[in-house]
Amino acid sequence: MIQTMFLCIPLSVFPACRGALAVAFALALAGCGGPATPGPADEARAAQLRPHDAALAEKYERSCMVCHTQAAAQAPLTGFAPAWRPRLKQGMDTLVRHAEQGLGGMPARGLCADCTASDLRALIQFMAQ
Numbered sequence: 235m236i237q238t239m240f241l242c243i244p245l246s247v248f249p250a251c252r253g254a255l256a257v258a259f260a261l262a263l264a265g266c267g268g269p270a271t272p273g274p275a276d277e278a279r280a281a282q283l284r285p286h287d288a289a290l291a292e293k294y295e296r297s298c299m300v301c302h303t304q305a306a307a308q309a310p311l312t313g314f315a316p317a318w319r320p321r322l323k324q325g326m327d328t329l330v331r332h333a334e335q336g337l338g339g340m341p342a343r344g345l346c347a348d349c350t351a352s353d354l355r356a357l358i359q360f361m362a363q
């Protein structure tokens with residue numbers, strides 16, 4: 235893995251590189267990973283998407299968005315279907331439970347203390363679109 239990273243870091247000199255370490259990391263992953271690895275364009279798209287419902291969008295912006303728009307956070311990106319496809323196979327109830335309880339690098343309720351289970355479900359449906 236370290237060797238792979240080392241080989242890929244020169245990719246970050248491309249003009250698309252915004253200089254941030256997170257971006258270099260994402261590029262390195264994009265250069266070397268499998269088809270489910272998001273690139274900078276997927277990250278840029280994730281950053282633009284918002285739920286249609288204003289109250290849900292407000293919850294999203296102050297919680298899920300922080301991690302689910304950054305490839306470096308290792309969270310499935312908003313709107314990046316290849317990352318969500320295998321997760322959706324677990325079924326929506328399992329995804330909601332994982333969001334409620336936390337999973338790996340994701341804290342319980344995805345840092346949204348006032349999200350109800352139905353908010354989480356709607357947020358997941360939005361992110362996995």
Ligand code: HEC
Nearest residue numbers: 297298301308309321329332333338339340344345346357
């Ligand atoms: C602090 C970062 C962080 C925040 C904030 C966050 N997530 Fe996550 N999320 C992650 C990471 C990292 C993963 C991948 C976890 C893993 O597979 O180990 C993940 C995975 C998920 C999954 C997939 C779970 C599965 O079973 O595969 C769902 C669903 C999810 N997040 C929903 C949400 C929702 C909804 C919010 C906002 C309410 C949110 N997340 C906020 C980091 C975050």
